[in-house]
Amino acid sequence: xxxxxxxxxxxxxxxxxxxxxxxxxxxxxxxxxxxxxxxxxxxxxxxxxxxxxxxxxxxxxxxxxxxxxxxxxxxxxxxxxxxxxxxxxxxxxxxxxxxxxxxxxxxxxxxxxxxxxxxxxxxxxxxxxxxxxxxxxxxxxxxxxxxxxxxxxxxxxxxxxxxxxxxxxxxxxxxxxxxxxxxxxxxxxxxxxxxxxxxxxxxxxxxxxxxxxxxxxxxxxxxxxxxxxxxxxxxxxxxxxxxxxxxxxxxxxxxxxxx
Numbered sequence: 001x002x003x004x005x006x007x008x009x010x011x012x013x014x015x016x017x018x019x020x021x022x023x024x025x026x027x028x029x030x031x032x033x034x035x036x037x038x039x040x041x042x043x044x045x046x047x048x049x050x051x052x053x054x055x056x057x058x059x060x061x062x063x064x065x066x067x068x069x070x071x072x073x074x075x076x077x078x079x080x081x082x083x084x085x086x087x088x089x090x091x092x093x094x095x096x097x098x099x100x101x102x103x104x105x106x107x108x109x110x111x112x113x114x115x116x117x118x119x120x121x122x123x124x125x126x127x128x129x130x131x132x133x134x135x136x137x138x139x140x141x142x143x144x145x146x147x148x149x150x151x152x153x154x155x156x157x158x159x160x161x162x163x164x165x166x167x168x169x170x171x172x173x174x175x176x177x178x179x180x181x182x183x184x185x186x187x188x189x190x191x192x193x194x195x196x197x198x199x200x201x202x203x204x205x206x207x208x209x210x211x212x213x214x215x216x217x218x219x220x221x222x223x224x225x226x227x228x229x230x231x232x233x234x235x236x237x238x239x240x241x242x243x244x245x246x247x248x249x250x251x252x253x254x255x256x257x258x259x
Contacts, residue, residue, distance in 0.1 A: 009123035056097030185214035188222035
């Protein structure tokens with residue numbers, strides 16, 4: 001698995017937003033989101049759209065430091081409960097952010113909270129932010145969810161990098177993801193080569209794409225692996241299979257649930 005092209009990430013921010021908007025149409029926006037129980041559907045949508053606008057402001061201004069939410073125009077939503085206004089606000093924000101990303105290109109230096117200070121980080125991050133929260137919306141609206149295999153695989157890759165970055169930065173939960181002799185294997189049953197081996201070392205964990213025996217294995221369709229890994233699907237679901245030490249999988253999920 002490799003990074004997607006920058007232009008593909010830009011395209012996906014728009015595509016994932018359009019799919020989110022389609023999920024919201026006709027749904028009860030006051031319904032609670034099961035996987036984000038502090039939010040209803042409208043609040044989830046505003047979170048995603050606000051993130052788009054925040055990133056757009058960072059990229060457009062080539063920000064060298066974090067931009068406070070109160071300085072982001074339109075961050076708090078459309079200002080009305082009208083579903084059509086929310087739909088237009090989502091579309092407008094995503095389009096403006098993607099326009100800023102395309103204009104800047106992948107290598108413009110901007111502030112990020114992560115391991116690289118480039119616009120490429122934000123194009124990738126907003127792709128997966130939108131794709132995963134679209135899964136939340138689909139669960140709340142009780143509609144089917146699917147995502148392109150390349151996007152699903154890259155979502156797992158990116159999340160592993162985020163957890164690794166958190167561990168490097170001393171996050172107390174991520175710091176527990178170590179201790180030699182234990183490993184996890186993710187195996188997509190519907191996409192050849194979509195496999196991950198996560199190995200706990202004495203000081204930190206490492207990961208690579210490999211097919212090897214592990215302490216615990218999670219098998220199933222790639223989209224469902226991605227959903228389990230992002231805590232949007234329970235590992236006990238009939239849609240996936242856990243082989244080996246299920247407690248180790250739970251241990252990983254419990255300590256990589258920040259963000």
